[in-house]
Every structure is written in structure tokens, then in C-alpha cells.
Amino acid sequence: MQGVQGTLDDLGTPLAEVTFTVVDLETTGGSADECGITEIGAVKVRGGAVIGELGTLVDCGLPIPPFISVLTGITQQMVVGAPRVPEVLASFLEFARGTVLVAHNAPFDVGFLKAACARHGYAWPAFPVLDTADLARRVLTREEVPDRKLGTLARFFRASTVPDHRALADARATVDVLHGLLERLGAFGVASLEEAKSFAKAPTKEQQAKRHLADAVPSGPGVYLFEDASGEILYIGKSGDLRTRVRSYFTASETRGRVREMVGIAERVRTIPCPTALEAEIRELRLIAAHKPRYNRRSKFPERAIWLKLTDEAFPRLSVVRECRSDEAAYLGPFPSAGSAEEARAALYETTPLRQCNQPLTERRIAAGKTHTCALPELGRCGSPCDGRETPEAYAGHVALARAAMTGDAGPVVRAARGRIDRLAGELRYEEAAQRRDRLAAFLRAAWRAQRFAALAACPELVAARPGPSGGWELAVIRRGRLAATGVIPPGAPRYRPYVDACVATAETVLDGPQRFAAGPEEMDCVLRWLESPGVRLVEVTGVWSCPVGGAEGMRAWIDGAYGDPKPYAGRRGDSPV
Known part of the structure; x- marks a missing residue:
């Protein structure tokens, strides 16, 4: 049989001859449909050499949330006078024409660019796209890097630029990461752009070799457990169709690096069929909490939930705790983080002048002069029960108000907070108004959740x-x-x-x-x-299954709007929930 020499087209485009545009964006949030671009950075490279850069702040016409400013360093004042989105898009599309787009976690950046093009009437070119996060999952092991974050990869490849959540700096760091990954691809026999694109998404050899583990998995709802040769549970999941879900772990649709690594270790899949999807979901949570599999990330430590407690003592105070015990104290939560618990506590402090110190406080210690005072009474933020200026009866009134806000009527807290928000907005202090709004929303979300839990548990x-x-x-x-x-x-x-x-x-x-x-x-x-x-x-x-009249449940629509409204708050009294 006579051999046939392949054409250059069969070999694909050599990676050394590809022009890449490495892009990174900073945005006002995570949703491409609701948020905007605040900065764009792009670096054009070919054959390992930089041939052009593009970087600019962007005025997208949307407010920049305070936590985004803390993360990126980009404030509202910085984008005033910056180019608008249509102008920046035109420049970027011209800059990147005829190249391959590269980004770290490309669906995020490309999703924002596509949404902006659709919003402003630009046709999105059919750019080939490479994702450095996907490539890293294929060519780097867990022993080499603990995760595939850009900062981790930049350190591993000794990038000349440290990523700092600014677009151009992150794009430059991604260039160095890309070059390091392309060098690694050579060891896998990947030499062309087409091979690199398919390699990033293709199932690993370990995935393909373990497909037989799904052969005996039944259909229907239930829980599945991946186990290693010694019987250790590696990963627990649930599905409405066990057979379909387990099979997906051995295909290209499973791109998570940790999970692909887990599949390579697994030797069997055990299933627990359940009559309903609800039971499967609950069983999954309980099993994860009980076994804490090393490849599960969420739900492993329910005992670490964070609560805000109004303590049960002579002069109660607000304390962030890890337990919600069956005692006489009032609890708020659970919270997703200690930071959100602190925000809710700050919202309560603005309404109820409870003491903010942690010293043990009793009438006997006060009478004996064994307590100390702070500056808060002079600022009007505490009645100073620690030195006897505020009687136990007067302090009990503040405690009753705080307890009612946590367990029942949240109206007083909302009214006081909205008054401050309106005043700050009227003074054009929008970032401070947004901060107070977020504090109030953190309190209301936690109160809504705690009140629902209490009603069901009753x-x-x-x-x-x-x-x-x-x-x-x-x-x-x-x-x-x-x-x-x-x-x-x-x-x-x-x-x-x-x-x-x-x-x-x-x-x-x-x-x-x-x-x-x-x-x-x-x-x-x-x-x-x-x-x-x-x-x-x-x-x-x-x-009785009910929620309190005046509770946070009735303010749920406003709570969601407080976080989802992309328009700047300007003291709109008509949208107040009370």
C-alpha cells in the first residue's frame, strides 16, 4: 500500500505562527446582562514576542459597587471622562482582528464582550478562543499548583508581571502564563492551534479509561459516591438521573480540573437510589457533611455556619458566633461570611444603641466600679450602661427593640436605615449610601432566612x-x-x-x-x-406554620432589588418597603 503525504492544511496552523490577542476585563459585577465593563487590557503576541498593547478605563454608565472598587482599585471618579463603551469596542475589535482571543476563564471575558457588542450594535467576529484556565487543567497536576487561579499560575511560571485585578497587568501576566502552557503542550504532541483547542476540552486518558464505572449505574434520582481502591469516598453528588450524570464525568463535558483528577483516582461508583429528587438532595448534603470528601468543595462544614447572637445576659450584646443553640438568646442568620454578619450587626447598631464592648457587665460589677467606658457614649451611639448612666430598664428597651427586629418586626431598623440612606443620597454621597444600603440588605436577608427557619422548625x-x-x-x-x-x-x-x-x-x-x-x-x-x-x-x-407580620419576608422584593438594581440610588422614596 502506497503512503500519501499529508498537506499543510492537514497539519493545522503551527502555534508559532498564530497571532494571539490576550484580553482581560474589569467589570462592575459578574453578570454580562446587568453589569458593565470598567477597564479593558489586551496584548497582541506572535512567536513569543509582544507586537502591540491596548489598555484603557471605560465609562460604562453604571455605578461601580464599593466592593468592586476595593478589589480592583477602580473608583467612580476614575472612569469619569474615560472613553464610552462603543468607542472602546470599536478600538478593540480593530486591534484583535484576525487573531485568536486568549483569556483566563474566557467565558467571562468573552461573554462580556459579546453582550456589549449586542447592546451597541456591533457584529461579533467569529474569533477562535483559547482559555488558559482550561489548558492549565490539562497540563498541570495538583502537585504542581494547588489551583488554576491566574495569580497561582503567574507565580508558577515566574511571570514578569504580577496580576493585580487591573486589566492590562492581568493581560500581561496571562501572556506569560500562555507561553508557559504552550511549552508544556509540546510534551503532549500538540503543535497546532487546532490541536490545542481540541486538547483543552478533550477527555483525559484517565477519564476514557474509567468509562466502565458508569455501566451498572441505574436511572432515576439518587446520590452517587466515587470511591478509591481502599473504599475512601472521594466525591459525592446527586442527580435526577443517576446514569446520565455519572456518564458525563467520563466525557469532554467535564472540564473541572479537580474532578478530572478525582476520576483518575476513582475505582468504583456506588449509588443510592431515592424515590424523589428532594430526598437525593438532602442525602447528598448529609453524606458530604458526614464524610467530608476531599474533592467536594461545598457543604462540607455545616457546623461552621455564622450567626449573629443577641446574648442572654444582664446587659445583652450582639456577638458573631458559630453555633445556633437552643437557648433564650435571639439569633440572626446564618450568614455566608463573617463580613456579611458584621454588616448586619452594623445595621442594628445604627438603630439600637446596644453596647459594643465585650466586657462582662453586671449590676454588681458596675456598682463596684470594675467596668470601663469607651468613646461611644460621647458620640451618641451607646447609653453607657457600663458606668450606670443608663439604667437596666432603659437598656432593656433597646434589647427588646433589637430582639423584635431580629425575630419579628424589622420596620424600625428599615425606617432608620432608609432615613440615613436618603440623607446621604441627597448630599450626593452615593458610595456611602450604597454602603448603608448593603448593610441593611445584609440584615434583612439574614432576618428573612432566620424567620423562615424558625417558622418551619416550630x-x-x-x-x-x-x-x-x-x-x-x-x-x-x-x-x-x-x-x-x-x-x-x-x-x-x-x-x-x-x-x-x-x-x-x-x-x-x-x-x-x-x-x-x-x-x-x-x-x-x-x-x-x-x-x-x-x-x-x-x-x-x-x-402553626407562619411568618411574623412586619417581618423580613414582606421585604423580600426590595432586598433582591437592593443588590440587583444597576441604577445609582438617588433617594427614591417611592420604592421604600415600609
Whole structure:
């Protein structure tokens, strides 16, 4: 058989001959549909040499949130007078014409550029795109780098520029990372642009070799557990269709570096079929919390939830704690971070002049002069119970107001905070107004969540039904906020009562414990989402399931708007929730 010599087209475009435009953006937020570009940086390279740079701030016409300014150093004042988005887009598209776009986590940057083009009437060119994050996941091991963040890769490849969340600096650092990754690709036999693009997304050899692990996986909802040769649980997940989900781990659609690494170690997949998707979701949370698999990132430490506690002592104070115990104290939360808990605490301090010191304070210590004072009383932010200027009865009034705001009527806190926000906005101090707004929103979100949890946990038993995906009904028995049992009423069943009785009879017994809630925050969130989904019907309720009048639940729309409204706040009184 006579051999046939391939053409240059068959070989593809050699990487040394490709012109790359490495781009990085800074934005006002994470959503390309709602947020704007504040800075763009681009570096054009070919054959390892820089042949051009483009960098400019951008006035996108949207406010820059304070936390974005802290992250990037770009403030609202800096973009005043900067080029507008249409002008910058025109320059960038001309700069990048005929090149291959490169970005770190390219879907983010390319998504913003595409959205901006669509918004301003520019046709998006069919740029080939390379993602340095995807390439890093393929060519670097976990032993070499702990993660695929740009800063980590820049240090690993000894980039000449340190990324600092400014667009041009990050683009220059990405150029050095790109060159380092391209050198690594040679060891894998990748020499052309076409090979590099397919290599970044192709399943690894380990993934392909482990496809047989999905052969015996059943269909239907449930939980799956990847285990190594010794039986250690590496990763836990859940799905409404176990077979389809587990198979996806061995295909090109699975691009997460940690997960691809986990698949290479795994030797078996164990499954736990569940009658409903709700049970699968709850089982996943409980198993992750119990086993803490090394390749799961979320839900591993529910015991680390952060709460704001109004302490139960002679002169109560607000304390950030890690436990929500079954005691007489009032709790707010849980919070996603200690920072958001501090914001909520600041919102309460602006309304109720509670003491902010941590010293043990009793009437006996005050009378004996064993306490110390601070400057807050002179600023009008504390009544100074520590030196007797404020009586226990007067201080108890502040405590009652704070407790009511945390557990019931949030109106006083909202009114006081909105008054300050309106005043700051009227003085054109928009960044300070936004900071106060975010404090108030952090308080309201936590109060809304805590009040929902408390209402659900107050029900000794709640039985609900939801239409099943294939007909019939899904049943759930919830006791004190904890999922105790699930079941299914098949389509066409002549009577539902026997199925309900059987589900209740086999449900888990839930007893009071040292913690205030019988279930973790994430489990209660799942249960509440299920109860609030379309078509759910309450079958039986023991006790009362309700939220307080004037509570944070009624302000939910405003809470979401406070974070999602891209327009600057300008003292709009008409949108006040109270």
C-alpha cells in the first residue's frame, strides 16, 4: 500500500505562527446582562514576542459597587471622562482582528464582550478562543499548583508581571502564563492551534479509561459516591438521573480540573437510589457533611455556619458566633461570611444603641466600679450602661427593640436605615449610601432566612405533596424543619391516604437537641424551596406554620432589588418597603 503525504492544511496552523490577542476585563459585577465593563487590557503576541498593547478605563454608565472598587482599585471618579463603551469596542475589535482571543476563564471575558457588542450594535467576529484556565487543567497536576487561579499560575511560571485585578497587568501576566502552557503542550504532541483547542476540552486518558464505572449505574434520582481502591469516598453528588450524570464525568463535558483528577483516582461508583429528587438532595448534603470528601468543595462544614447572637445576659450584646443553640438568646442568620454578619450587626447598631464592648457587665460589677467606658457614649451611639448612666430598664428597651427586629418586626431598623440612606443620597454621597444600603440588605436577608427557619422548625410535623415529574405525587414528611421521609403516590392511585399514612409511619423520629434547629441551614433551604415550588399542597400541618407580620419576608422584593438594581440610588422614596 502506497503512503500519501499529508498537506499543510492537514497539519493545522503551527502555534508559532498564530497571532494571539490576550484580553482581560474589569467589570462592575459578574453578570454580562446587568453589569458593565470598567477597564479593558489586551496584548497582541506572535512567536513569543509582544507586537502591540491596548489598555484603557471605560465609562460604562453604571455605578461601580464599593466592593468592586476595593478589589480592583477602580473608583467612580476614575472612569469619569474615560472613553464610552462603543468607542472602546470599536478600538478593540480593530486591534484583535484576525487573531485568536486568549483569556483566563474566557467565558467571562468573552461573554462580556459579546453582550456589549449586542447592546451597541456591533457584529461579533467569529474569533477562535483559547482559555488558559482550561489548558492549565490539562497540563498541570495538583502537585504542581494547588489551583488554576491566574495569580497561582503567574507565580508558577515566574511571570514578569504580577496580576493585580487591573486589566492590562492581568493581560500581561496571562501572556506569560500562555507561553508557559504552550511549552508544556509540546510534551503532549500538540503543535497546532487546532490541536490545542481540541486538547483543552478533550477527555483525559484517565477519564476514557474509567468509562466502565458508569455501566451498572441505574436511572432515576439518587446520590452517587466515587470511591478509591481502599473504599475512601472521594466525591459525592446527586442527580435526577443517576446514569446520565455519572456518564458525563467520563466525557469532554467535564472540564473541572479537580474532578478530572478525582476520576483518575476513582475505582468504583456506588449509588443510592431515592424515590424523589428532594430526598437525593438532602442525602447528598448529609453524606458530604458526614464524610467530608476531599474533592467536594461545598457543604462540607455545616457546623461552621455564622450567626449573629443577641446574648442572654444582664446587659445583652450582639456577638458573631458559630453555633445556633437552643437557648433564650435571639439569633440572626446564618450568614455566608463573617463580613456579611458584621454588616448586619452594623445595621442594628445604627438603630439600637446596644453596647459594643465585650466586657462582662453586671449590676454588681458596675456598682463596684470594675467596668470601663469607651468613646461611644460621647458620640451618641451607646447609653453607657457600663458606668450606670443608663439604667437596666432603659437598656432593656433597646434589647427588646433589637430582639423584635431580629425575630419579628424589622420596620424600625428599615425606617432608620432608609432615613440615613436618603440623607446621604441627597448630599450626593452615593458610595456611602450604597454602603448603608448593603448593610441593611445584609440584615434583612439574614432576618428573612432566620424567620423562615424558625417558622418551619416550630412545626412538629408537616406533610406536603407535589406533582411528580411523570404523574402522581411526591410526598414529604418534615419534622421540626428536618426531612423525615419521602414517598411517591403512583399515577392513577384510587386513594392517597394509605400512601400518606405509610410515609408518616416510617418517618424518622426527630427529637429536640442542643441546637436550635434539627436540620442544617442548607437542608432547611432545600426543604423550603421544595415547599414553595409550583403545585405543592399541604396535606397535614401539626402546629402553626407562619411568618411574623412586619417581618423580613414582606421585604423580600426590595432586598433582591437592593443588590440587583444597576441604577445609582438617588433617594427614591417611592420604592421604600415600609
